Amino acid sequence: MPVAQNYTDLTRQFLKSRLLTDVTSFRGFETEWQHIRDLLSRTAEHGESNSALLLGPRGCGKTTLVSSVLADLLPEKEFFKNTLIVYLNGLIHTDDRSALKSATSQMKLENAVDGKVFGSFAENLAFLLECLKAGDKKKSKSVIFLLEEFDLFCSHHNQTLLYNLFDVAQSAQAPICVLGISARLDVIELLEKRVKSRFSHRQIFLLPKENETEERIMLFKTLLKLTTEKELKELNNNHKPIPLEALQNDEMPLLRRIFDPNDYSFTATWVNQWNKHIDALASNRNVIVVLQNMYNYEVIEGTFKSFLFEIVSQLSEANPWITAESIQLLGQRYDSDDKVLLLCGLSVLELCLLIAMKHHSEIYDRDPFNFEMVLTRYNKFANSSSTMQGIERSVVLKSYEHIKNLELIVPVSGTASKVQKEYQLHRLLLTYGQINQAVMRSQNLPTEISQWAQRCLV
Template sequence: MPISPNSVTKTRQFLKCRLQTDMTNFHGFRTEWDHIRDLLFRTAEHGESNSALLLGPRGCGKTTLITSVLADLLPDQNFYRNTLVVYLNGYLHTDDRSALKSATAQMNLENAVDGKVFGSFAENLAFLLDCLKAGDKRKSKSVVFILEEFDLFCSHHNQTLLYNLFDVAQSAQAPICVIGITARLDVVELLEKRVKSRFSHRQIFILPPMNDFEGRIELFKKLLKLSTDKERKEYIKLHKPISVEALQNRELPLLRRVFNPNMYSFDSKYITQWNKHIDELASSPKVRTVMQNLYEYDVIEGTFKGWLFELVSQLSEDNTLITVESVQQLGQQFECDEKINMLCGLSVLELCLLIAMKHHSEIYDRDPFNFEMILTRYNKFANSSSTMQGIERSVILKAFEHIKHLELIAPVSGVTSKVQKEYQLQRLLLTYGQINQGVMRSQNLPTEISQWAQSSLV
């Protein structure tokens, strides 16, 4: 079936839009997602006050998780009418004054505070929350404070903003929920004692799985396949896209752009053909090899989406399908880092020592090693090799020291320096994929060494 240029253009637009703006379809971390949703729901429905920190490396999906929860809750009329969402970013709001000014604007209370003079930050915040109370003075609108780059707010003078927000949440003066988002896993240590005493110490970690390669393959297919009519209906039913009214009335940066698959329509035969091609692509050994190397290099979903975005951008009238060759070519650009180039310049002996380190790490789950351990493993190979026999111990030790000097391995922290250098514990700073790539790209390397690198008989 020939593919029309119009179909290719729409496919490219659809996939790029999904990769950039699909903030409601969150992948994985269901327990954490339910936990955040429960916190916000209890604040809105029952007037509870809560505080929590969402922690994880950059690109793992912390902001997407929050957006997905809000996109699920905002279509509920009770939540939408009774809850205000205030979004503050540590990069934008560099002091408490600008943060409070932005919060006032997002709560639509600029007219209420116009001309008023407050003695303190706490008095100003209390007035804002008091303005949200209903006529009977017992019910109040709930406020959800989302603090992006939470660690940067810790550098504000006296941490006044954090202290007052946590104080209101702890004392239940008004129903508020404070959610901090940060990549600093040690952020609690940055809090002053008085702030820390008012924080609930509820920490939710978003840590990408390190051994879920099949899950990465499924994500590859899920992000690149076109939505069928059945899936579109299920998407609407499960995710309840935010109403136009909600988008127009909310000045919330997180929700300004929400991906809607129903904006694009494709011929059913074309959808079947495209999805079948993606399945074949995902099952190709060459594609899986590229994906495995990428996964070993970086498990973060955000990085993977960026790679897919570049792959999709190559679609054109001349390139109507994503091919194995295009995947391999783009994969090489991401895989070819400075360390791999450095490995290509090492001597044969130094590469052999790195292969021995790789095998040791595979057997002992990346436990530290010393020179004597690696020498023993290397000698087992050298005794059966026609190439590496007869090398003196001092030469091997010098090669080991050179690897250490290049910072491909590093001493284990906390170990005393009084230990002889042959027995000092070291850690490998390379991934197995990097070592394999270095061996593959090294020219004039004996075949038996290349086979040893790929062998599981260690």
């Protein structure tokens, strides 16, 4: 089917922009989303002081959830006028001093001039607390502290900043909300006793669901379909523009990039053709298998977006349509195990040592081993082999140490460091299936080695 080049280029730009810059569309976890929204809106509207932790594995959508909530709240005049948002990141603000300076600057307080903050750490802390405590629930603005990488703030000296923020929130001296975002589910255990006593112990978890393949197929269609004229009209009717000042805040990058489908224009015919093509792909059995395998391997939406981005990047004048074959080809890369790929790059001798370790672990129920045990098992095979004879002990030891340096085996904890390296005990960090896959995929591997890997006892 012939396609105008400008539509192909425009479609590629549209989809790439959506996949990269749509930081406010949040799917699923409606209860958690509403919980965070209520928390922030109560602070802004009623002057309530709150503290909470938003926890979940990396990439599950914690920051996107907060961005989505802010995108929903900021267009409301009362919220925007009555609220200050202070964004701190544990990776950037590595100590309380830098965090205080940034907070003071973002709050536009008196000792901050042109983004520079004057005074010592103690003076800044006292000044910030005085400003917070002097607030009046009915007259002063509410302050929302967003602490990204919250667990890193727990490593700051005496957790002074956290203690004072939680103390102000608990004592309701000023309308503030402290929302920590962390990938560590046990982060509350990192808090000192005095800090923990002032925390509300409100924890909101984002845990990916185990089996929602149907939703993944729906997401595939949602992210790759073009916006129809009807959808665009509904979007514009429901759209609440975020104030420009909120988007220009350099300290809070959560909302700086906003995806706007109005920036792109397609004919209704092209949109209809493209969307029918995506529907057909979503019902293709081979594509469904790829999407299922990817979901089993990785449930996080960010990885899936990266996968779709690579597919969309392949669109060109010569390849104007996404094909099931291209999805399958790219899916093989995402479905592969990184450790298996690493094993495929090892030498034949190193693979033989891994096979010897595998056999030892099978026979002795994954008991630890040392170099001498592995060498003895390897030599039994090498003596009956036509290709592995005559290799010196020092060469085998060097290969063993290379396997150790790649962290495919790990020393047993508590093993005496004074023990000679040939006798230090190690455990295998690979599954038997990973070793078998590497043997099957390795090119030009002698047949006798492949057969040895399949045996249970040698």
